[in-house]
Amino acid sequence: MNMITSCKPADYKSAVKPVWCPGCGDHSVLLSFQRALAELGLPPEQVAIVSGIGCSSRIPAYTNCYGFHGVHGRSLALASGLKVARPDLTVIVASGDGDGFSIGGNHFLHACRRNIDLTYVVMDNRIYGMTKGQPSPTTEPDWETAIAPDGTGLSPFHPLVIALASGANFVGRAFSGDLAGTVRLIVEAVRTPGFSFVQILSPCVTFRPDQQRAWKQAVHPAAVTETDDPARAARRLMTDDGFNTGVLYRGNREPYQPAPKAYHAPSCLETEFAL
Amino acid sequence: MIRAPAFDSVAAFFAQALAIEVEAAERYALLADQMEVHNNKEIAAIFQKMATVEQEHRAEIARRAGDSLAAHSPERFAWIIPDGPETAAFEDAHYLMTPRQALLLARFNEQRAVDYYAAIAAAATDPQIAALAMEMAADEREHVRWVDQWLEQFGPDDPDWDEDTDPPVYSE
Secondary structure (H helix, E strand, C coil): CCCCCCCCHHHHECCCCCCCCCCCHHHHHHHHHHHHHHHHCCCHHHEEEEECCCCHHHHHHHECCEEEECCCCCHHHHHHHHHHHCCCCEEEEEEEHHHHHHHCHHHHHHHHHHCCCCEEEEEECCCECCCCCECCCCCCCCCCCCCCCCCCCCCCCCHHHHHHHHCCCEEEEEECCCHHHHHHHHHHHHHCCCCEEEEEECCCCCCCCCHHHHHHHHCEECCCCCCCCHHHHHHHHHCCCCCEEEEEEECCCCCCCCCCCCCCCHHHHHCCCCC | CCCCCCCCCHHHHHHHHHHHHHHHHHHHHHHHHHHHHCCCHHHHHHHHHHHHHHHHHHHHHHHHHHHHHCCCCHHHHHCCCCCCCCCCCHHHCCCCCCHHHHHHHHHHHHHHHHHHHHHHHHHCCCHHHHHHHHHHHHHHHHHHHHHHHHHCCCCCCCCCCCCCCCCCCCCC
16 A cells, blocks of 8 residues: 555545446545545545445445455444554445445444444445345335335335434435535544444436436435534434435534553464364 | 636636646546446547546646646645536446447537636636636637537437347346
8 A cells, every 4th residue: 555645536546447337326426535535634544444235335445545345234343343443543434225224224223322433424326236226225115116016115214313313423414416515524424523424315327217317406405504412403304305415413422432452462362262 | 607716816727727627537537437347448438538638638727827836736626626617427427328428428518618717707807817718718619629520420329329238127
């Protein structure tokens, strides 16, 4: 890894070319990551990007930071361990709505509760894109597809409400079509101590080709300023139309960070196990 | 209606002009990468050519700006502003897009740059900035003409241009 002192967005770009479909919102999110890290002035060797499985989770390969492309739904568990062991690193977690809210749903709740200093970015396209377009936890109940001909009929998961109720210290939403807004939100999320949850509406051009245009029309900056009052934030989020963008809640909870333990060699660890 | 930004100095104007070219070139290069990955090599070549054109324009602006840019970093300027007027939007790309569509996208961006600089020229109170903005608008107009000539090589698109014989979507 190259050590650099003055950071430009291009310094965070790896040599691996993204395989996302042209037109996918994730291209814009990747660029937002690079610009946000440059804005934060964090050298790549001080940043780790951890992900699970899915289109969005390919993002560590496309950056020049430390990366861990983990297992399905477990990105937050990996990232929590990393941050506790290496508090000096800025740890950003990337996920999608399937990875993060379905198989990874339980980890999401407890990561919010623990309030470890992580930034959790979920690229939400309301569909499983990598596996051919199955409905995800955030898919609308009446969205018809060959796999769900009459829609799922299920109420969608509301990740911002869940994040707030579970104890996240920062809750925000951005739209990938608004690059500058997405950069600003990621910067704010990283700067805020504790567990920061950022939902980025990132359209799937292949399985939901009308999404981009519809979302571009629908998104709007939140009409109210951010609050540090969870009760007020909860009232706002319960009437949220799903397209309010910006910082919706920023609290003051102290992040969880256990005191560092003395270094033990692997041989010491082995004495605790019957091998 | 384009909102023309105000500049407090010629150097600030040049810095933004450079930032616009940097961003446009980088975006075209990213789009070229996307097309190459999806094996649409003809479009990858078009976007790569557009990236080269923007890089050359950047070098030309830097030459004109000379020492006046000492206090400004166009790389930094480029990523604190929203997408520049000459920058192609990610969402306008399609893996099966035709040369005509790619060039129409390029033409749209060039024309937007013309309009942007024309608006600056009309609004500027500093005559030197107004003159420079008119020069930039003329440069971009030249790019529009160049893309128009390129477009003449291509007829209308096949109505089934986006038909994929091996589509990713379930068909039943």
